[in-house]
Amino acid sequence: MKRWQFWVGIFISAVFLYLTLRGMHLNEFWQTLKTAKYLWLLPGVAVYFIGVWVRAWRWHYMLRPLKKISTRSMFPIVAIGYMGNNIYPARAGELLRAAVLKQREGVPISASLATVIVERIFDGVVMLAFVFLNLPELARLTQNSGVVGNLNIRDVAIIGAVVFIGALAVFLLAAMFPRVTERIVNWCADHLVPIRIREKVRGFALRFLTGLESLRSPADALMIFFTTVIIWLLETGKYWFVMHAFPFEVSFFALMLMNGIVNLTTTLPSAPGYVGTFDAPGIALLVAYSIPQAIAAGYTLVLHAALWFPITLLGAYYYVRQPLRWGKQMETLRSEA
Template sequence: MLALLFLFFWMKALRWQMLLEPIKKLSVSQVTPAMMIGFMGNNILPAHLGEFLRVYVLSRQFEIPKTTVLSTLVLERLFDVIAILVYLGIGIYFAPNLPEKYHSISLFVALGIVVMIIAVAAYLLWTEAVIRLFSSIFSYLPFLPEKLTHLVLEMMRAGALGMASLKSKRLCFGIIWTSFAQWLFNGISVYIALWSFNIHVSPLAAFVVLGVTAFGVIVPSTPGFFGVVQLCFSVSLEAFGVSNADAFSASIYYQLSQYFPVTLIGLYYSNREGLKFSEAEREAENELEELEGGEHEVEAVRESG
């Protein structure tokens, strides 16, 4: 489990390094501290505030505009969603002993993959047109806060800088294969957690659990996603005839095997970078506030482009 965890985060760091390369050439070892501090933040802070902590640390270390750093994280999520959807679709369609209705679900997953790929391609090729489309859509949704819609549109403009890595065939290929590789390792970790508690299911079931869990933790929740992971394991394994008690046990093992190493490594890097534990939440919240009202950051990104 620890070896797979190492490979998972090494792949994440390698991919982030490639996403950042058109902006600033950094090594894997240079981006790792900020990345691990961010994931540590997600473990101890609510509502994914660790992502903004990650932005703060890398921006401070290498003087990269914060909005630009955040744009690479947005791209990370896009590629994560595509890779996870692929594994989820494969798991649902090919896993044995699943009711026929699940095959229909896999077709909807496949449709989601196609839509995501088309959306990313359109955003890359016709950035301003896509932004104008979203602006028109927002104008028909008056219940959305103006501050929120403004932030989304500005982030989409800034995100075009992060898309620069996709214009390089070498970087694009590297980003794609590392995205699939890291989630393959995570899926194997899920399978080992199930196997460790004598839950005998197809390895494809692990990819179903992976997909459901990965989407479950996207929603801002408690620090470390405790409770959310347990629910996702139970819901996804129910279709394979696994009892809630067994699913709960495996989910705890899977979660803690990642929670403690990631948190400890993140705290180590946090201490090394001079970021005290008591300051972590404040800095993350400050970054969120700055990005919400950060006209000056967006201007800096445009000028650097």
């Protein structure tokens, strides 16, 4: 990763941390943490891991045209990917799980990366659906959070919808019309790519297209979308359980809105673990619901930790059991690219 990209992420996280801590009374914040009922984290973590298992099933479903791999085999690889996303910048865990899948199952990295990108597009569409579904709820808020306003969220949601739905449409068309897409790829490679890397680019692009085969059937695409909705509803369930550890209550729809906003914000470059980009919008939204800032901050911090630590530790455990042969896999990645 280029050094400037890393420091841009650090700077963005620092800005969001400033917005998080601005005006906070630390004594009230610590008191909130000391009095929280942490047993509520247990069912929250359990529900979250069910969601991770569904993610593994979704990835298994998308990879079926390439190779049939059981969900049980996919779950450790998905956990390793989460670990990578949580400790490396720029969501490097996505590349990590593609490399681990190559090592363990022999699936080409370029093809598995295509399925990963499709996953992220479906995730983005569902997150935007959560936001749009709850825009009337947001409009009823009477207190300005100071960080996210109604108009800003609506504008960001519209822009995001254009980006994610547009990308999804491109991938669906590429999957439904493979011969036309292959001709386009070959034309672009022949006319736009320098000769010295033309065949490498062509090969990578064609292998990438094989990862889109799960989208050729409308029924399969709908199944992937339905599964994605289940995944994010389960994650919102974790938000709901953790809420019960703190002295406040908002509706499940409000937590869906929070889930959508914070996960869309974490697509921004940031320090590893989405420091700041997760916390600031979450706290801001709860403050907009008239939740005291100290309680909102305590809840968001504990929620962030509960989302980060269990899956990171599990991913590290699975990785240590069969670590990646980095030299061999990086050479494979370079050859595919």
